[in-house]
Amino acid sequence: MNFQIATLLGQDGLTNGAIYALLALSILLVFTVTRILLIPLGEFVTFGALTMAAIQMGKAPVLEWLLLLLTTIDCSLDIYQQARTRIDKTKLQKTALKLGYALLMVGLMHYLNLAETPMFFQAVLTLCLIVPLGPIMYRLFFQPLADAPALVLLIVSIATHVAMVGVGLLLFGPEGARTQPFSDSGFRLGNVMLKSQTLWIILVSIVLIVSLFIAFERTLYGKALRATAVNRMGARLQGISPVFAGKATFALAAFLGAASGILIAPITTLYYDSGFIISLKGFVGAIIGGLISYPIAAIGAVAVGMIEAFSMFWASNYKEIIVFTLIIPFLIWRSMNSQHVEDEE
């Protein structure tokens, strides 16, 4: 291995690591606030990438119909619940607003000349389609189970993942897709060519991670989400509803997942079922962070990306095995050092 190969591998490792870091943070975020291990996170990644690809080819991605369908179910449930108690005008307005939004997205997908719009707006449209799926997913599958034991939540999470992979196949078909890079120029570092998309990924990831950090440390909404994770009843007594917190974190996770998908789509071909492995590697990072520490999880995720890239060079057949075996020493180390964590159940 010479310097040139090392930089190339390092470049790969860093880009993948940055994406894994975003995913690791999403997993942590959702887990601490809701106790749900978000297995379907990977589907937000593939949906993001494949939707972006469809939009760039000038096709409506069909995902807008899924959004409309789920929104309709969500709204009918809202209305049903209100009919049983008392009709509240502001809540009805909210319901109408949600439906209106889904219809607007369907309209936009069919009347805009998608392929011609600038890439930035294509990305925004993709996010606008996918982010609402997060809170709807929480509302439909997890909210009724909010007090269930963690194992039940995990099983529902796995079921949601399986269902979404199926939906992905239905919507996007079995073909893989790639998108155009954000910008074409490459540039040289010494005698190594760097892809500009690498820089984009690293830059956007850092911006997202830093803004997440600021949002959680500085804003009252971020603190409210943290408070829900620290003491659920305490948070409820301040009027921070766990439903609000759950929907907000799922929206954030959907956003981070879809954004990751849009970021990596120009450098990897993604299929309807590629998301799982990608999010699993983010999960390894999260485990390294002990499902508690955000900075350690982020660093762990970057390490996963690096190890993956270099094991591709030395033992490419074993790359996945090496990455996932990485969990074991950390789990052993954790279980030996574990300060007893209070069990909720």
Next chain:
Amino acid sequence: MNQSSNIDLLKVSDLKVAYGKVNALTGIDLTLKEGQLVTVIGPNGAGKTTLLSAIMGVLPSSGIIRFDDKEFTSPEVETLVGHGLGLVPEKRELFTSMSVQDNLLLGAFLRYRKGDKTYDKTLAEIYSLFPRLWERRQQQAGTLSGGERQMLAIGRAMMSKPKLLMLDEPSLGLAPLITREIFRIFSDLRRQGVSILLVEQNARAALRVADYAYVLEGGQVAMQGPAAELANDPKVIETYLGLANKHQELLSS
């Protein structure tokens, strides 16, 4: 002493709570008028905490809770918080890994959400009420002393400017001097028009500041009446105030 209006702020009718098959509350009726300070006293296990939890919606219950002219049956916690009900629970439920200041700010979450930017003023008021919290504002809530935690829990509940503040044994574990200070704060709050529902073991102090009192025994209201009358009721004196203390008070006065 009685400057309260005649509007019922809280009216609980036939409130029942059961833990599984065990009935903890068997039909409680309780009324609190706007601006009043009402206290609920009673022996350990009488159901005082259960009563506050049920009114707040923390526990499922049957019976009607009428608060601020709206009727609820077994409501959701967030709904009542949104209507201006605040609770300092027995377990305090602080955000232990967050700073004192963050705990207080989160108390004003709903005000912030509704676009009310005057919570800074309330924060300053609370700091001047509890200078100790100001000194410790960057410290993690979990590392506070027992008494400081009580102050923080009370301060956090006050941050939301509730119409009715319910407190579950606020003097628990506090030094006598601070206890007196806290009771003085309740009188002050009441004078500012905040209604208070106070559950206390310190019956003597509670009856002194309250307008009206309920005695809870075995999940039922055993006695009720104006606080001053109950304080002189021989049965209450015997069970909750203690003859010896009464005697001492007579001697010292």
